[in-house]
Amino acid sequence: MTNEADLSKEAAAPRSTPAPQDGAALIALEGLTKFFDAVHALEGVDLYLEEGRVTALLGDNGAGKSTLVRCLTGVHPPTSGTIRFRGEPLKVPSPDAARQLGIETVYQDLGLIEDLQVWQNLFLNRELTRGVPPLRVLDKRAMVKQSAEVLKTLDVNVPNVRATVRRMSGGQRQSVAIARAANWGRTLVIMDEPTAALGVRETAAVERLIGGLRDSGVTVLLVSHDMAQVMRVADVAWVLRRGRAVARREVAETDGDELVGLITGAIPGDDDE
Ligand SMILES: Nc1ncnc2c1ncn2[C@@H]1O[C@H](COP(=O)(O)OP(=O)(O)OP(=O)(O)O)[C@@H](O)[C@H]1O
Ligand SMILES: [Mg+2]
Known part of the structure; x- marks a missing residue:
């Protein structure tokens, strides 16, 4: 688990992973920060979701994945930072407002x-x-x-x-x-560890479902600890470490070992200082 003492040592420097300029990003997070009192759950996350793709969100326990999901869906107000929806700054004051945009979430x-x-x-x-x-x-x-x-x-x-x-x-x-x-979910379906409690048959059904959503043009954000699953279903993966987005990889250009190394820090992220 990430703890407060560890987090407080790190400065909240702005990150620099710019979203694509051609409007392909359905969602772009800029400097997204969320503090729970002294706990810095998210520290200036820059990350984007491309429309119509399956994006995996990876990170160790306590890295901030569920907090990011909850900020995106209006459960938690971010402490600071911007969420853009198709380029426009978005205030998502409530889960109902997110639903109005066609954003549906399976919470952990x-x-x-x-x-x-x-x-x-x-x-x-x-x-x-x-x-x-x-x-x-x-x-x-x-x-x-x-x-x-x-x-x-x-x-x-x-x-x-x-x-x-x-x-x-x-x-x-x-x-x-x-x-x-x-x-x-018409626009974006977010799943926070959807197959954690599922058997083999149900897991396969959920993975087919994710493929079906993508085929119908729905963007999917998948939080998963299962690297084999990520390699099977995701197009692109973002790695969060201690509340920061440290790397983005095309799944076709990486493997489970590299992703695990990025998650643990054994492999430095692109945004590590
Ligand atoms: N409601 C809350 N109040 C206080 N602290 C919180 C709250 N939610 C999360 N945190 C803290 O924020 C940090 C990030 O938690 P988060 O749940 O986002 O991690 P996670 O990446 O989803 O982990 P896991 O893989 O275990 O689900 C942790 O240190 C956690 O204790
Ligand atoms: Mg979680």
């Missing part, structure tokens, strides 16, 4: 409501209704039917869309959270 802690059933989680805050105002009612039948279709398409192994999340296994919960993000 999943964000499911345990006491609700699968279909209710899939349509949380986006419930379908039928009838004419003011007599609109929830269209439960449509939501149950669509949920079953989504889970089937995504090859999600959940016995029943009416099952309560509380009674499901870790892998099944993870699959439901992924299905929800993939179903609603």
Whole structure:
């Protein structure tokens, strides 16, 4: 784990990895900094996500990956720095605002409501209704039917869309959270360690799903500790170390050993002083 003492020794010097100038970046982070009191979780991160590509975000425990995701999706306000969306500075004041932009996230802690059933989680805050105002009612039948279709398409192994999340296994919960993000994400789907709790078959299904999202033009940001998975599904990888983006590699031009070295610091990053 990264600790406060280690972090506080490092100066928050501005980084210099410029985003592409041709507008290809869907998201560009400039000097993104996030402090939790004395903990410097992010220290001037410069990083960009190219539209329509799968980007892996790598780093050791505590490197700042989940914090970066939460700043991007409006869960945490950054302490300073800029987030650009298609070149325009973006204020993402809330997860709802991120959703409006077509950004969907599978958080490391999943964000499911345990006491609700699968279909209710899939349509949380986006419930379908039928009838004419003011007599609109929830269209439960449509939501149950669509949920079953989504889970089937995504090859999600959940016995029943009416099952309560509380009674499901870790892998099944993870699959439901992924299905929800993939179903609603139109622009960017962010997955924070999506296959950590999954079996072999489910992991393969999620990797196919990531490929399918890219094929349909959706940008994917994948946080993963699984180097073999990164090599299989990602186009490009960014390495965070102690709250800084220290390297960017095209996956086709690197290998697992180099990425692990960059993560641990055994191999110096491009932005190391
Ligand atoms: N809500 C919070 N309050 C205080 N400190 C936090 C909070 N969230 C994260 N941190 C701290 O910020 C640093 C980065 O944490 P973060 O969760 O972003 O790491 P990570 O790269 O996602 O790690 P992991 O691989 O273990 O998930 C850590 O030192 C962590 O303790
Ligand atoms: Mg994390």
